[in-house]
Amino acid sequence: MRGIFNALMSASRAHAKWELEMSNNIVRNRKHLLILAVMMLPLIIPAIGHAADLPAFIGGKSAYGPSHYNxxxxxxxxAVGVCAGLITGCIGAGGGFVITPALMSLGVKGILAVGTDQFHIFAKAIMGTVIHKKLGxxxxxxxIAFLVGSGIGVTxxxxxxxxxxxxxxxMSDFMISSVYVVMLGFLGFYSMYDFLKSRGDKNQSQDVHGGPAGLTPLxxxxxxxxxxxxxxxxxxxxxxxxxxxxxxxxACGAVVGFAAAIMGVGGGFLTFxxxxxxxxxSSFTTVGTDILQIIFTAGYSSIAQYAIYGYIFYTLAMGMLVGSLLGIQIGAATTKVVSGMYIRAFYAIAILAGFVNRLFALPEKMxxxxxxxxxxxxxxxxxxxxxxxxxxxxxxxxGWIIISFIKGIPILRAESDKGAVTAGGKGVSH
Known part of the structure; x- marks a missing residue:
């Protein structure tokens, strides 16, 4: 049980590291920011309260009749994107688990929440991933073997x-909520148990990437x-x-693809x-393969399985994308100015929040x-x-993360100035 949990946490950390890298690649590149600005143009109308006037193909009610939009x-x-980004950046573990439950709580039907989350992942991956750095x-x-299986699973x-x-x-909403109850319940309760039982204890049987030191019997x-x-x-x-x-x-690809298409997540929590x-x-090869499969899986799932059938809210996907880019930057900066002792506890609380959200929604559906x-x-x-x-x-x-970030701005500035001076000194010595 502990090994499974450690594997899931390792996968979550690897995915979070990749998300931070993607975010940095987008916000620090003018061309990527321009593309993002163009993608955001259709949101001007819904932002001022006239979403119903939009053409059907970018978010009108005729295309997304199964769910009310406002x-x-x-x-x-x-806001959901910001919170998911804060969790990812601050905790160093994926905050994507909270997105679909949050959208469903906002009134979005489960199938649209799943499709929209998949599209948001795909858009961010395409814009922010530097493929050539990872192909090694x-x-x-x-x-290839994994992606063949993943395609079957996604379909x-x-x-x-x-x-x-x-x-x-x-029934669709009930099924999606039930899957999240099981998954988030396991992750949340065990992560809280693990935190309370082994605070400060480092598992020495793992390698530097979080995997086992040797091959498992399986x-x-x-x-x-x-x-x-x-x-x-x-x-x-x-x-x-x-x-x-x-x-x-x-077979592993099929399982990952199926879970990703059902839950609206990247699937990395299972790949690892x-x-x-x-x-x-090896965890080194796994991380590279996982990044490639997320792009393929999320792209194929969001477009071929959901978008062409009208099960994506373009406006919500772009809102989450912008929010997550902001949140992950703040979250990552906050780790430099706050203690990391209770980071695992915060992760457990965030996951348990999603568990409670979907659990309390089940009686109404039943x-x-x-x-x-x-x-x-x-x-x-x-x-x-x-x-x-x-x-x-x-x-x-x-709120705790944002307040900690604001309080830590002087420290962050001092570190930035110190780094600039050090870099300047190295330049002179050269």
Whole structure:
């Protein structure tokens, strides 16, 4: 159990590091900022409260009839993006888990929240990722096998999501909420337990990237199975490299793609434990492959499985993108001026907030489907309580980060000035 949790946390940290890099690549590049400004132009109308007048293909109600749209959702999406970015930047772990639950609490149908989150991930990845810097980490054969499986998984997940929504929109929301309850419940409770039990304890059995020091028994068994086609990897790390059947790699890709299409996340939280603990791939190779799969998975899922069917809010996706770029910069800067002792606890609280949000939404959905007997007002009250708890905890956390950042501005300036002087001195000595 602890190994699984450590793997999930390692994957989350690796994804957060990549998100910070993407954010820096966007905000520090004038061309990328210009592209972002052009992408934001269609948001001028919804920002002033006339979203219904937009053409159907960029957010009008005729294209997104399954969900009511109003300006509060747009401003809320920016706030959600800021909070997710703050969590990612400050904690060093992915804050994407809170996005879909937050959008659903704002009144967005589950399938649209999933599709919109996928599109937001894809847009940020395409704009911010410097591919050529990461290709050295990617084993081509490993990546191809994984992406074949990922494509199958995404297609299955997207098809299931659409079929459920077309059959019963309430069932669709219930299914998505249930998946989040299970996933966030496991991550949240175990991360809080792990924090309380082992504060200050560092697991020495892991390598510098968070993976196991050696192959797990499962990885040893799978690598002994000679099932063509065989994929060779990690030649630079292990003499002669290691081999694994491409079928196992494709199976992992299918699971990741299916989960990503169902939940609206990048899928990295599953790629890392599957590759490192299940297949025996080094964390170095895993990180590079994961970045490549996120771009492909999120792109294929958001466009082929959701956008062409009208299940994406372009306006909300852009709002989240801008908000997350701001939030992750502030969050990352805050880590330089505050103690990191309770960072893991804050992560657990943020994840548990999402868990409570979706858990409290389930009774209303079950009553609407006739599974339980409950007054409509009672179900709505429970859902509202879950939403208030969720947004309350996230806002308190976000407020703490922002206040810490503002208080630490003099320290950050002093560090910046010191760095500039040091760089200048080196230039003179040269």
């Amino acid at each position: 300006p509060v959702m747009f401003y809320g999406s920016m 980490n990617v084993n081509v054969a490993l990546a 299955a997940g997207g098809t299931l999501n659409r079929a459920l929504f077309n059959a019963n929109p309430v 990885a040893v068994k799978l690598q002994k199975i000679n099932l063509a086609p065989m994929v060779t990897f990690d030649e630079d790390i292990t003499p002669g490299g290691r081999k694994i059947s491409g079928w196992f790699v494709a 434990p599957m590759f490192v603990y299940g297949l025996g791939v 009553a609407q489907m006739g599974y339980i007997s409950m007054e409509a007002s009672t179900g709505k009250l429970l859902a509202d309580i879950g939403a208030w708890i969720f947004f309350g905890l996230v806002i308190v956390f976000a």
